Amino acid sequence: xxxxxxxxxxxxxxxxxxxxxxxxxxxxxxxxxxxxxxxxxxxxxxxxxxxxxxxxxxxxxxxxxxxxxxxxxxxxxxxxxxxxxxxxxxxxxxxxxxxxxxxxxxxxxxxxxxxxxxxxxxxxxxxxxxxxxxxxxxxxxxxxxxxxxxxxxxxxxxxxxxxxx
Amino acid sequence: xxxxxxxxxxxxxxxxxxxxxxxxxxxxxxxxxxxxxxxxxxxxxxxxxxxxxxxxxxxxxxxxxxxxxxxxxxxxxxxxxxxxxxxxxxxxxxxxxxxxxxxxxxxxxxxxxxxxxxxxxxxxxxxxxxxxxxxxxxxxxxxxxxxxxxxxxxxxxxxxxxxxxxxxxxxxxxxxxxxxxxxxxxxxxxxxxxxxxxxxxxxxxxxxxxxxxxxxxxxxxxxxxxxxxxxxxxxxxxxxxxxxxxxxxxxxxxxxxxxxxxxxxxxxxxxxxxxxxxxxxxxxxxxxxxxxxxxxxxxxxxxxxxxxxxxxxxxxxxxxxxxxxxxxxxxxxxxxxxxxxxxxxxxxxxxxxxxxxxxxxxxxxxxxxxxxxxxxxxxxxxxxxxxxxxxxxx
Numbered sequence: 034x035x036x037x038x039x040x041x042x043x044x045x046x047x048x049x050x051x052x053x054x055x056x057x058x059x060x061x062x063x064x065x066x067x068x069x070x071x072x073x074x075x076x077x078x079x080x081x082x083x084x085x086x087x088x089x090x091x092x093x094x095x096x097x098x099x100x101x102x103x104x105x106x107x108x109x110x111x112x113x114x115x116x117x118x119x120x121x122x123x124x125x126x127x128x129x130x131x132x133x134x135x136x137x138x139x140x141x142x143x144x145x146x147x148x149x150x151x152x153x154x155x156x157x158x159x160x161x162x163x164x165x166x167x168x169x170x171x172x173x174x175x176x177x178x179x180x181x182x183x184x185x186x187x188x189x190x191x192x193x194x195x196x197x198x
Numbered sequence: 199x200x201x202x203x204x205x206x207x208x209x210x211x212x213x214x215x216x217x218x219x220x221x222x223x224x225x226x227x228x229x230x231x232x233x234x235x236x237x238x239x240x241x242x243x244x245x246x247x248x249x250x251x252x253x254x255x256x257x258x259x260x261x262x263x264x265x266x267x268x269x270x271x272x273x274x275x276x277x278x279x280x281x282x283x284x285x286x287x288x289x290x291x292x293x294x295x296x297x298x299x300x301x302x303x304x305x306x307x308x309x310x311x312x313x314x315x316x317x318x319x320x321x322x323x324x325x326x327x328x329x330x331x332x333x334x335x336x337x338x339x340x341x342x343x344x345x346x347x348x349x350x351x352x353x354x355x356x357x358x359x360x361x362x363x364x365x366x367x368x369x370x371x372x373x374x375x376x377x378x379x380x381x382x383x384x385x386x387x388x389x390x391x392x393x394x395x396x397x398x399x400x401x402x403x404x405x406x407x408x409x410x411x412x413x414x415x416x417x418x419x420x421x422x423x424x425x426x427x428x429x430x431x432x433x434x435x436x437x438x439x440x441x442x443x444x445x446x447x448x449x450x451x452x453x454x455x456x457x458x459x460x461x462x463x464x465x466x467x468x469x470x471x472x473x474x475x476x477x478x479x480x481x482x483x484x485x486x487x488x489x490x491x492x493x494x495x496x497x498x499x500x501x502x503x504x505x506x507x508x509x510x511x512x513x514x515x516x517x518x519x520x521x522x523x524x525x526x527x528x529x530x531x532x533x534x535x536x537x538x539x540x541x542x543x544x545x546x547x548x549x550x551x552x553x554x555x556x557x558x559x560x561x562x563x564x565x566x567x568x569x570x571x572x573x574x575x576x577x578x579x580x581x582x583x584x585x586x587x588x589x590x591x592x
Contacts, residue, residue: 163390
């Protein structure tokens with residue numbers, strides 16, 4: 034029999050990895066979380082081991098404080114209390130919000146969750162992830178928006194399927 | 199009664215007002231600098247730092263809520279202490295602000311710290327927008343309603359007030375604030391031009407200097423496609439190097455790129471696409487209403503006879519309102535959404551950042567504030583329950 038004719042274009046298209054909706058949603062959430070970050074670089078004090086003692090530790094009661102304790106009773110009391118605070122109020126935002134969720138579950142009063150704005154009635158606009166202009170196309174693989182062949186090229190070379198931020 | 203101070207405890211800055219003196223603003227953060235690695239800069243100590251590049255932020259707030267108490271304590275200790283305010287806490291009363299519907303555990307911690315650690319004579323916990331409402335009603339006698347739009351660092355709240363009482367059911371939060379805008383600007387510039395992900399401090403200045411709210415979004419987009427001098431949106435921003443250039447600035451006039459020493463970034467669509475997120479959070483994929491839509495939604499939840507008054511008394515507060523054209527654009531968007539026969543009137547205070555604090559100072563001079571205080575004795579007697587009763591619905 035004659036050899037099967039193959040389209041090189043179809044071959045390429047079919048071998049392309051396509052992210053499903055759930056993955057795309059996860060990526061979007063990661064991007065939104067990145068917009069809430071305080072810092073992207075490392076703590077400049079983190080890599081100075083010899084100075085560790087001098088650095089006030091956030092969240093961890095430092096043993097240095099105890100060493101330098103003075104015999105004055107009132108001061109001691111105060112210091113102990115501040116340690117107590119560190120222990121008691123050490124909660125992450127996730128923990129605080131979980132506690133709030135449990136506390137408000139059965140209440141019909143307004144709270145953190147109910148006052149969040151509803152989705153807009155206006156359809157979302159789309160912007161090219163590369164240049165920022167309005168976009169009409171969607172990357173087949175990852176769902177990122179782009180506006181032109183040129184921008185698609187840049188996108189595929191730099192970010193497509195390798196989003197790390 | 200002793201001295202009274204107002205502490206508008208924002209996620210990015212503390213606004214502190216004392217009776218009969220100027221309101222002062224201090225950063226609510228501890229900083230670490232790349233150049234002076236051994237040092238922690240607490241709050242306004244950062245003024246003594248010479249190099250703001252790659253500044254590292256340790257913030258007490260997360261998503262607008264106070265969670266890092268150790269950091270917050272260090273900042274408060276410094277600001278109340280002898281280096282700054284030199285406050286005698288046990289002879290003072292304090293008005294403190296907190297976000298709307300703050301979490302119970304945070305409120306309890308606040309009571310405990312202000313009474314047991316700092317030993318204030320009496321405290322008054324409230325929302326910043328409540329203070330703004332007091333200020334607005336004081337400046338505009340005859341008006342009973344107002345909508346406070348508080349567009350801050352972590353998020354934006356829309357809060358209608360009737361006779362200085364919050365209409366709780368109508369409060370609305372949009373999760374867009376100054377921090378998100380700065381981070382977004384950082385992100386797009388880093389991808390398109392120059393890696394600036396570490397430069398939060400510098401890029402925040404770029405945002406404040408160069409970004410504006412567009413009055414014609416589609417038109418400005420078209421302008422940005424033009425080349426050369428026709429592109430009137432384009433600006434070159436010279437970044438600081440902290441040796442010769444201490445602060446970044448916008449280069450005047452259109453210049454062709456030269457091989458000069460200075461490091462520049464070229465801003466085009468970013469100038470207005472970044473603040474645009476406040477008006478369309480969906481632009482970055484946040485499934486929420488924009489400012490104008492959310493204001494209309496919030497007002498629609500108020501009782502019908504107050505609605506016309508609400509729309510006539512909208513007051514804009516918070517640092518993120520300071521973008522050029524912010525008021526005009528919001529007015530235009532609201533006009534399109536509101537019924538034709540209703541008036542729309544927005545007020546942009548001279549300083550939207552300190553407005554709440556000014557309101558607090560004004561309020562302390564009136565008699566209506568008296569019943570809102572909680573004294574140390576009452577706390578010692580009633581504990582957290584007394585606080586919860588007194589500061590209900592904050």
